[in-house]
């Protein structure tokens with residue numbers, strides 16, 4: 001049994017379906033990403049998983065529990081990142097940890113948790129005086145204080161500087177290493193590529209693709225990008241016939257082909273035969289960014 005099961009989830013507002021038949025399953029111990037453009041339905045989906053919104057149709061189970069009907073039991077299983085506004089500015093880190101620990105039947109010991117999250121020297125600091133990165137650490141601690149099997153993190157690193165973001169990624173990897181399943185909503189492709197075992201790309205309330213980061217890249221743009229400025233005109237039809245070419249794009253006089261390593265060899269052979277020089281030839285791995293734009297049509 002998967003630890004999270006979402007089947008044919010639907011949710012509408014004012015007659016408009018914002019989640020329209022979403023299905024996915026998350027296995028225990030995974031970091032599962034939910035990616036999509038603004039307004040795609042990501043938060044609505046995960047808030048249905050958390051039992052904060054009631055689906056119009058579909059079936060959700062978290063460790064076998066119905067998030068709405070079994071909401072009280074769910075709090076012992078699922079931890080959610082809190083929004084900033086929900087904490088009193090004068091509350092200290094210690095008070096917040098103690099307060100939230102008191103809400104759970106089997107809370108984690110908060111001192112080791114604070115230590116693991118690098119908050120020990122901030123226990124007496126009021127919430128309002130914490131830096132963005134420290135606040136995020138506290139939110140992760142509060143999400144974990146009930147000893148959950150699943151933790152839901154929605155745009156956890158938005159607003160953090162690159163260093164704090166990287167530190168937070170390490171923390172999330174630690175959380176997973178301790179056996180907790182992570183459901184992660186993010187806008188950052190690098191974050192998703194680095195952390196997630198699998199990703200559901202949601203677009204317009206539907207799943208546009210569900211795969212590993214490498215799988216998403218392979219199935220959309222092609223895994224390798226080759227770009228150059230040719231010294232003489234090129235016959236695009238002949239390029240399109242080369243092996244594994246997924247796409248061809250021109251920007252001014254520069255061409256970019258997406259494909260595989262085989263495409264690269266074939267392009268170079270073709271150019272050599274035509275005595276064409278490839279100026280500023282670059283061969284790069286396609287990123288999740290490229291795949292995301294392709295899958296969601298965000299670049300169209």
Ligand SMILES: Nc1ncnc2c1ncn2[C@@H]1O[C@H](COP(=O)(O)OP(=O)(O)OP(=O)(O)O)[C@@H](O)[C@H]1O
Nearest residue numbers: 013014018036037038039040041042043044045187
């Ligand atoms: N309570 C609500 N009442 C009416 N419309 C809502 C409500 N909550 C969300 N919506 C609409 O549903 C759509 C999906 O919103 P949702 O917050 O799930 O998207 P999202 O993918 O998380 O977006 P973002 O990346 O911008 O956070 C949006 O068009 C939003 O305006």
